[in-house]
Amino acid sequence: MKNILEIRNLQTEFSTEQGAVQAVRGVSITLGEKEVLGIVGESGSGKSQTMFSVMGLLSANGKITSGEILLNGEDISPLAFTSEKEYEKRMEKLRGNDMAMIFQDPMTFLNPVLRIDTQLMEPILNHTNLSKEEARKQAIELMRKVGIPSPESRMKQYPHQFSGGMRQRIIIAMALACNPQVIIADEPTTALDVTIQAQVLDLISNLKHEINSSIIMITHDLGVVASICDRIAIMYGGKIVEVGTDEDIFYDPKHPYTIGLLSCVHNPEEESKELKPIPGSPPDLLDPPKGCPFVDRCEKAMKICKEQMPSVSVFSNTHECSCWLHHEMALKGGDVK
Amino acid sequence: MMDENVKLTPDMFEKLPDSEKNNEQIAVEAKTYLQDAWNRFKKNKLALIGLVFLTIMILYAILGPILSQYSYDQQNLNLQHQLPSAAHWFGTDKFGRDIFVRVAYGARISLAIGFSAAAINLLIGITYGGIAGYFGGKVDMLMMRFVDIIYSMPDMLYVILIMLILGDNPFLAIIIGISITAWVNMARQVRTQVMTLKQQEFSLAAFVLGASRKRILFKHLIINCMGPIIVSVTLMVPSAIFTEAFLSFVGIGINAPQASWGTLANEARQLLERYPIETIWPLAAICLTMLSLNFIGDGLGDALDPKKK
Amino acid sequence: MSEEILKVEDLKTYFDVTKGLLSKKQIVKAVDGVSFTIYKNETFGLVGESGCGKSTLGRTIVKIYDPTGGKIEYKQKDITKIKGAELKQFRKSVQMIFQDPYASLNSRMTVGEIIREPMEIHHIYDTSEERDNRVRELLNIVGLKADHIRRYPHEFSGGQRQRIGIARTLALNPDFIVCDEPISALDVSIQAQVINLLEKIQKEMGISYLFIAHDLSMVKHISDRIGVMYLGNLVEVGPSDDVYHNPLHPYTKALLSAVPVPDPKLAKSKKRIVLEGELPSPINPPSGCRFRTRCPNATERCAKERPGMVQVGQRQVACFLYEK
Numbered sequence: 001m002k003n004i005l006e007i008r009n010l011q012t013e014f015s016t017e018q019g020a021v022q023a024v025r026g027v028s029i030t031l032g033e034k035e036v037l038g039i040v041g042e043s044g045s046g047k048s049q050t051m052f053s054v055m056g057l058l059s060a061n062g063k064i065t066s067g068e069i070l071l072n073g074e075d076i077s078p079l080a081f082t083s084e085k086e087y088e089k090r091m092e093k094l095r096g097n098d099m100a101m102i103f104q105d106p107m108t109f110l111n112p113v114l115r116i117d118t119q120l121m122e123p124i125l126n127h128t129n130l131s132k133e134e135a136r137k138q139a140i141e142l143m144r145k146v147g148i149p150s151p152e153s154r155m156k157q158y159p160h161q162f163s164g165g166m167r168q169r170i171i172i173a174m175a176l177a178c179n180p181q182v183i184i185a186d187e188p189t190t191a192l193d194v195t196i197q198a199q200v201l202d203l204i205s206n207l208k209h210e211i212n213s214s215i216i217m218i219t220h221d222l223g224v225v226a227s228i229c230d231r232i233a234i235m236y237g238g239k240i241v242e243v244g245t246d247e248d249i250f251y252d253p254k255h256p257y258t259i260g261l262l263s264c265v266h267n268p269e270e271e272s273k274e275l276k277p278i279p280g281s282p283p284d285l286l287d288p289p290k291g292c293p294f295v296d297r298c299e300k301a302m303k304i305c306k307e308q309m310p311s312v313s314v315f316s317n318t319h320e321c322s323c324w325l326h327h328e329m330a331l332k333g334g335d336v337k
Numbered sequence: 338m339m340d341e342n343v344k345l346t347p348d349m350f351e352k353l354p355d356s357e358k359n360n361e362q363i364a365v366e367a368k369t370y371l372q373d374a375w376n377r378f379k380k381n382k383l384a385l386i387g388l389v390f391l392t393i394m395i396l397y398a399i400l401g402p403i404l405s406q407y408s409y410d411q412q413n414l415n416l417q418h419q420l421p422s423a424a425h426w427f428g429t430d431k432f433g434r435d436i437f438v439r440v441a442y443g444a445r446i447s448l449a450i451g452f453s454a455a456a457i458n459l460l461i462g463i464t465y466g467g468i469a470g471y472f473g474g475k476v477d478m479l480m481m482r483f484v485d486i487i488y489s490m491p492d493m494l495y496v497i498l499i500m501l502i503l504g505d506n507p508f509l510a511i512i513i514g515i516s517i518t519a520w521v522n523m524a525r526q527v528r529t530q531v532m533t534l535k536q537q538e539f540s541l542a543a544f545v546l547g548a549s550r551k552r553i554l555f556k557h558l559i560i561n562c563m564g565p566i567i568v569s570v571t572l573m574v575p576s577a578i579f580t581e582a583f584l585s586f587v588g589i590g591i592n593a594p595q596a597s598w599g600t601l602a603n604e605a606r607q608l609l610e611r612y613p614i615e616t617i618w619p620l621a622a623i624c625l626t627m628l629s630l631n632f633i634g635d636g637l638g639d640a641l642d643p644k645k646k
Numbered sequence: 647m648s649e650e651i652l653k654v655e656d657l658k659t660y661f662d663v664t665k666g667l668l669s670k671k672q673i674v675k676a677v678d679g680v681s682f683t684i685y686k687n688e689t690f691g692l693v694g695e696s697g698c699g700k701s702t703l704g705r706t707i708v709k710i711y712d713p714t715g716g717k718i719e720y721k722q723k724d725i726t727k728i729k730g731a732e733l734k735q736f737r738k739s740v741q742m743i744f745q746d747p748y749a750s751l752n753s754r755m756t757v758g759e760i761i762r763e764p765m766e767i768h769h770i771y772d773t774s775e776e777r778d779n780r781v782r783e784l785l786n787i788v789g790l791k792a793d794h795i796r797r798y799p800h801e802f803s804g805g806q807r808q809r810i811g812i813a814r815t816l817a818l819n820p821d822f823i824v825c826d827e828p829i830s831a832l833d834v835s836i837q838a839q840v841i842n843l844l845e846k847i848q849k850e851m852g853i854s855y856l857f858i859a860h861d862l863s864m865v866k867h868i869s870d871r872i873g874v875m876y877l878g879n880l881v882e883v884g885p886s887d888d889v890y891h892n893p894l895h896p897y898t899k900a901l902l903s904a905v906p907v908p909d910p911k912l913a914k915s916k917k918r919i920v921l922e923g924e925l926p927s928p929i930n931p932p933s934g935c936r937f938r939t940r941c942p943n944a945t946e947r948c949a950k951e952r953p954g955m956v957q958v959g960q961r962q963v964a965c966f967l968y969e970k
Contacts, residue, residue: 017377017380042833042834042835042836043804043833163924163925165924166924193695193696193860193925194695194860194862194901194904194905195695195900195901195904195920195921196695196924197904197906198903198904198906198918198920199920199921201906202918202920220833220834221834221906222834222908223863223905223906223907223908223913224906226906226907226908226909226910226912226913226914227906227907227910227913227914227916228914229910246910247910247911250908250909250910260835261834261835262908264834264835264837264838265834265838265863265908266863266864266866266867267863267907267908267909275838275841275842275867276838277835277836277837277838277839277841277842278835278838278839279839280358281803281805281806281836282803282833295353295358296358297358297835300352301352301353301358302349302350302351302352302353303348303349303350303351303352303353304345304349304350305353306353306357307349324350327345327350329345329347329349329350330350369798370753370754370798537749538744538745538746538749538750539749539750539751539752539753541705541710541742541744541750542742542744542750542751542811542814543752543763544710545708545709545710545737545741545742546737546741546763546764546767546814546818547733547734547737547738547764547767547768548763548767549767552767556752557752560752560754561752561753561754563754
């Protein structure tokens, strides 16, 4: 499988009054063609900031300090450009055209004083040579594709005349406008109600077969990733702790954090089990731990976990995990199941 | 990444005792709200300069007349219109009075007017606005219509009217005159803040706990809008000083031989062409004080805003 | 079943949202005729999507809002219109845990002051040492450290703040707590901490809960019985396992099928009942059954009459499909 996007050892920092917050601490991940990759993590795990780094949408105090971001082999991290201006110029070309983003709150992305048709036609007109009439036709087609009834008349309405679910559909339509290679969706259904979320998830999983884009889905909801993702990366404390296919992660989790995460969600299809919460709180990334970020909350933590970052253990060509428990010396001790 | 130089030994793979995990630990040292705010205020250099200047001005107002050998009304007709010298730092005026002392004395009156007007506004504004905002509904409607009425008339009119009524005590008259209208803005501001805050869960929580209305209003709501209130009080001081200066300048303020910055500027203005230097001192005092208060207000705005964390 | 602790009969809470003096009167019927009972030591889960009135119902029960109609009975006593000392006594016994751990604590008070406040209001203990000791004890119960007493809320994480909020309600030794989406703002790994804590204190102190949430899987886990709300009405009430495994009301069916399951094989093969359209406005709700505009089984009768609650086994359903 061809890799569309490859992130290598990405590090992103935010300067704050208290010091530098190391939000992303050496993330490496690949995204294959037509793949849906889920990035799961709690707030502050760095999942959104990783993707904001890719899109060049970090806030003013954020900065990529090292790493490469390869889009079809071209390094698009700001470090690869000679100047800020060059980088911005390149990103403007890429954003919307090759990479699109869907946000949690559609209203932050829609301009409340512009009609939907203007907003939807804009990316089409910007990135293609289509005439205004053709662009309008395409916009109507897109709205139909994302399941907005009577698109011809609704095109002329303003964002506030749409419900939350409908707005999210419009955002999806905008993201699809130029057939981007990568669509990054940042918690696209978190703000929606369950039944509306189901509509949007249905839409995304149907679209997945129709379009040629690869999708990165950032979420904290394990149910959402289970429903639509092919491959899943679990992030914790600014690092990816485990990567695998959906079945690797859900049926054979290796990292204690993944195991913990799965045991604190309740599957309503099963009989009630006792929830096993993970004690404590996530690490403070102002002063990240020297060793494994999960050490303080880990039941099976060993002395080495506090001192050194674990190396990556490979279980199959899809499944990897960074945890000392899978080191040969720990396995010898027979302490791991 | 893994450090290849460290040799892994079996004892490193022993279980980490729970005592070495720092769960529920807060790394940052405990800081009160005020310490936090002061740290942020310190970062704003202009505000800090403003604070230093204002402190100097207050010390000058208090100590200037005490330490100087001259008094504000001591005339010396042999020494009219002196230029600044070692004996008279700011020179003397048309009656040979020492300008350094007169400006310091003016600072007493101007600052006193500024701060007392601000304090009165604060008190009335918070109570009135707090009550209107907290009770809402009809109470709020009536209270705010009354505010609208006060607001709809030009405030200078009140000030001049009160000055006329309380003519023999111009100091008090000016404070009352300024306060009678200026609290309106404060009340409006507090009301809006209280209305938003009372919907927030912390005040609902206090309500459900059975807290009295007074407790909710003062312990929960007002204290949480203190930040913006303090900022607007800081900005109200210069506006009161300015109003007083204006009134004194047009001749209906403080009576001679007492002096405020406004009357000093007015006296000097009459001889502006011949002795321009005499106007500089009161004007500089007004400008610099207003500027520092504005800088301080700005700095406080950033420092007291919890969102700026 | 054991003794009832709370009984709500035909409760209505309306809000006047008329804008301006001369506009047409507009009333939001947030809660429109809801009846149910909660028993002692029980957790009653209340689910529904945003705008269904579940939070308004919770707030009406703890008397933040005054009901427009109906009756609330607490421990066999009508509390719909109580005032003064009686109300204060009620407040001591009935508490609420809020949704947003960032907004529900006064940021200008230390943790100690926050937890001490209910004791000050109700004059529990005489000296401040006794109160401080109780604060430390409460912090310990919710899994925080005694030396956190002088800290300010902003120094804590969301889950820790929620536990501070729980300690504050426990300071009064309440018998009944309304939990208004207490975990929806928290991270997954923290949600389970809070749920387990709530279960622990229920067991130790014999507290009954009304647990309001939109996350259906957690509600099922914690609740003994569940009520499903749609647009101001209760559409189905029953034991939580029954409701989950065999939902009766068409809305419950759709709602449950929409829950994403954390199991890829199941989730990808699961057939979702996708509801058409959007939630109607509570200002002008549909006639008859509120759900008829989106219901796959709607008939003409649903538009004309409002369905009453029908008893099916241990369950009650407001739908004509189950009338005999």
